Each structure stands twice: as structure tokens, then as C-alpha cells.
Amino acid sequence: MSAIEISPKADSRLLQIQKISRILKICVLFYFVVPLIIVAFNLKNIHLATGMVSIFNHPYANASDIPRPMYLLSMTGTAVYLLGIISFYRLLCLYEKGVIFSGANVSEMRKIGSYLVGYGILALSANIVYVGSFNFPLVLLEGVASPWIVAGGAVYIIAWIMDEGRKIQEEQELTV
Amino acid sequence: MNRIRIVSRIFRVLIGILVVMMTLMSALFFLASVKYALSYVLGSGQPMLNTLHIVFSSHQTYTSPFNVPLPVFLIGALQLGLGGWGVILLNRLFQLYERGVFFKTGNIRCIKFLGLIVAGIWLTQTILELMAHQKNIEASGLVYGILVIFIAWIMDEGRKIQEEQELTV
Numbered sequence: 287m288s289a290i291e292i293s294p295k296a297d298s299r300l301l302q303i304q305k306i307s308r309i310l311k312i313c314v315l316f317y318f319v320v321p322l323i324i325v326a327f328n329l330k331n332i333h334l335a336t337g338m339v340s341i342f343n344h345p346y347a348n349a350s351d352i353p354r355p356m357y358l359l360s361m362t363g364t365a366v367y368l369l370g371i372i373s374f375y376r377l378l379c380l381y382e383k384g385v386i387f388s389g390a391n392v393s394e395m396r397k398i399g400s401y402l403v404g405y406g407i408l409a410l411s412a413n414i415v416y417v418g419s420f421n422f423p424l425v426l427l428e429g430v431a432s433p434w435i436v437a438g439g440a441v442y443i444i445a446w447i448m449d450e451g452r453k454i455q456e457e458q459e460l461t462v
Numbered sequence: 463m464n465r466i467r468i469v470s471r472i473f474r475v476l477i478g479i480l481v482v483m484m485t486l487m488s489a490l491f492f493l494a495s496v497k498y499a500l501s502y503v504l505g506s507g508q509p510m511l512n513t514l515h516i517v518f519s520s521h522q523t524y525t526s527p528f529n530v531p532l533p534v535f536l537i538g539a540l541q542l543g544l545g546g547w548g549v550i551l552l553n554r555l556f557q558l559y560e561r562g563v564f565f566k567t568g569n570i571r572c573i574k575f576l577g578l579i580v581a582g583i584w585l586t587q588t589i590l591e592l593m594a595h596q597k598n599i600e601a602s603g604l605v606y607g608i609l610v611i612f613i614a615w616i617m618d619e620g621r622k623i624q625e626e627q628e629l630t631v
Contacts, residue, residue, distance in 0.1 A: 299619045310612070343520060374609070386620035387565075431484060440552060443473055444559075450466050451564030 300384050307381040314375050342412035355415045363408045370401040387452055395445035402438025409434060463562060470560040474553055481549055492516075519587050521594035534593060541586040548579040565621050573614040581607030 339346045341360045346352050377394040385391060410432060414420055516524045518538040524530050530538075555572040563569060584603025591599060 299623050303616055303619050306612070307616075381616055386616060386623075431480065436480075440473075443469060444555070447466055447470065447559045448564060450463075451559075454463060454562075455564075 303386070304382050304384065307378045311375060311378045311382065314371065314378070318371070342409050342416075344412060344416040353415060356412060359408050359412045359415065363405060363412075366401050366404045366408065370398055370405075373397040373401065387448070389449065389452075392445050392449040392452070395448075396442055399438045399440075399442030399445060402434050402441060404438075406432040406434030406438060466562070467560050470556040474556045474560070477549055477553055477556075481546075519590040519594070521596050522590045534590065537586050537589055537593075541583055541590075544579050544582045544586065548576055548583075551575050551579070565617070565624075567618070567621075570614050570618045570621065573617070574611055577607045577610030577612075577614060579607075580610055 339349050339352060341352065341356050342363065344356075373394045377391060377398075380386075380388070380391050380394070516530060518524075518530075518534055518541075522534055522538075551572045555569060555576075558564075558566070558569050558572070581604050584601075584607060587603065588599055
């Protein structure tokens with residue numbers, strides 16, 4: 287979207303979008319930077335949790351009860367979560383530049399959809415590890431009904447449809 | 463355009479199948495829990511306490527439908543209603559995509575209401591947890607709902623900017 291020839295009303299809308307995107311970017315940075323600063327100042331006092339621990343909403347009486355696969359799932363889940371936040375931050379950067387309906391926006395939204403689905407699959411795996419058995423029909427039902435997987439799938443498909451719609455509109459504008 | 467129609471239709475069919483499956487499963491589990499609860503009351507058997515649970519939230523779990531307090535039941539029903547409305551909106555959104563409508567107010571309204579529903583479901587979950595005297599409240603559901611509303615708002619503003627630019631000489 288070109289910012290060179292914009293009507294005044296559209297310009298004020300763009301400024302509002304840029305302002306709110308900037309505020310959200312600052313909130314996202316605070317959300318990560320403040321806890322990191324607190325951890326940095328209390329590095330000597332950091333230790334493994336002594337009380338109840340919850341991973342993917344599954345409670346364990348203490349950290350020593352957590353099986354190794356659950357640690358791996360938890361680390362992967364955290365990585366996926368961070369990647370999702372980074373994609374969202376990049377989306378906010380695009381909105382701040384006034385880019386609203388471009389291929390880059392769609393790409394970031396698709397990534398967010400993929401990360402949501404990935405997180406849902408990890409949560410499903412955590413359920414299997416916690417229960418300790420694999421009951422295929424129940425696992426399939428849980429997977430299909432998982433809000434993460436459904437929402438992630440919906441976000442991915444909506445982003446793809448928006449991209450196709452954008453390409454159709456561009457082709458129509460270029461057609462004489 | 464055909465690809466969009468096909469994908470939208472497939473997604474709508476999948477949502478429909480999911481709704482039917484979830485409704486049937488919920489009805490079956492509910493009937494099974496009533497049956498076992500009645501058999502326990504009548505003294506002809508024992509309820510399967512370890513395998514059948516009615517779960518409203520992580521700290522609101524019941525083994526018999528007769529043990530569910532009315533406020534919990536009502537809030538659970540409200541949550542289910544919100545989920546159903548969300549599915550209807552998702553279906554409507556994909557119906558619009560199937561018709562070739564991509565960036566109109568109808569689409570944006572659907573996305574905005576979906577954000578409100580996500581926030582509403584978070585609210586009902588929080589109320590249920592507070593009723594179970596739990597103080598560890600997660601705000602993630604509210605944040606996701608607000609973010610969806612924010613993105614819908616940005617798309618709406620972007621749409622208005624494009625329309626105003628088209629009308630500007």
C-alpha cells in the first residue's frame with residue numbers, strides 16, 4: 287500500500303493503525319523482556335520447582351515425577367510458543383509500516399496458524415504421555431476436537447483464502 | 463476461485479461433521495453417566511467413578527450429573543452455547559468465502575465476533591475456576607480474544623482505506 291497519495295481521512299486511519307500496532311509491539315516486548323530482567327537479577331536464586339508442577343495442564347506432585355518425554359514436549363511447546371510470538375511481532379511491524387493486505391502479512395498469519403496446530407499436536411502427545419497408553423479412537427477424537435488444532439487450521443485456511451482473494455482482486459484491477 | 467470454493471466447502475463439511483460427532487458423543491456420555499448414577503442410587507450397581515467424568519473446567523469435574531450444582535450447569539451451558547455460536551460464525555465466514563466475498567464488512571464482523579466468543583469462553587472458564595475457589599487464573603484466553611478483535615479491526619480499517627482511495631480523484 288502506497289503512503290504517497292492517500293486521502294486525509296485514510297491517512298488518519300493509517301496513523302491510528304500505526305499507533306496501536308506500536309503500543310502492542312511495546313506490550314509484547316515488555317511481556318518478554320521484563321521477566322528476563324527479573325531472572326537475570328535473581329540468577330543465583332533460580333532452582334528447580336519444589337512443589338506441584340503443571341505441564342500442558344497435567345499436574346505432577348514434584349519435578350522429579352515428570353517423565354523425560356514430557357520435558358522434551360514442554361521445551362518444544364515453549365519453542366513453538368516463542369515462534370508464534372515472533373511471527374505476531376513481525377505482523378505488528380508490517381501493520382506499523384502501513385502494510386495490511388500484502389503477501390508478507392499472509393505469510394506471517396499462515397505461520398501463526400501452523401504454530402497453533404503444532405502446539406495442539408504437542409498437547410495431544412502430552413496427554414498420551416500422561417495417560418501412559420495410546421487409545422486410537424479417543425486420541426483421534428481429542429485431536430479433531432482440540433481447540434488449538436481447529437483454531438490453527440482455521441487461521442491457516444483463512445490466511446490462504448485472503449491471499450487468493452488478494453491475488454484475484456489484483457488481477458481484476460490489471461485486467462482491461 | 464474454484465480452489466477457494468472447494469476448500470471452503472470442505473472446511474464447512476468438516477465443521478459440520480465435527481459438530482455432529484461432538485453432539486452425539488456428549489449425548490452418549492451424558493446418558494451413560496445418568497445410567498450409572500441411577501444404578502448406584504437404586505443399589506443395583508456401582509458407578510464407574512474412575513472412567514466417567516463430566517468436566518466443566520480443570521477443577522470442576524463431577525462423576526454424576528445429579529452432583530452438578532445449578533450455577534455450574536448454567537455457566538457450562540452458556541459456554542457450550544458460545545462454542546456453538548462460534549461454529550455457526552465460522553461456517554458463515556466460509557460461506558462468504560465460497561461466494562467470493564473476501565474483504566467485506568460481513569467477513570470482518572464474523573472475525574470480530576469470533577474474537578468476542580474466545581474472550582467470552584475465557585470468562586466462563588474463569589468464573590467456573592473461581593467458583594471452585596481456584597486463584598490461579600490464566601489470562602491467555604482473554605489476550606487471544608483481544609488479538610483476534612484487533613486483527614479484525616485492522617482489516618476493517620485497511621478495507622476502508624482502500625475504498626476511500628478508490629473514491630479519491
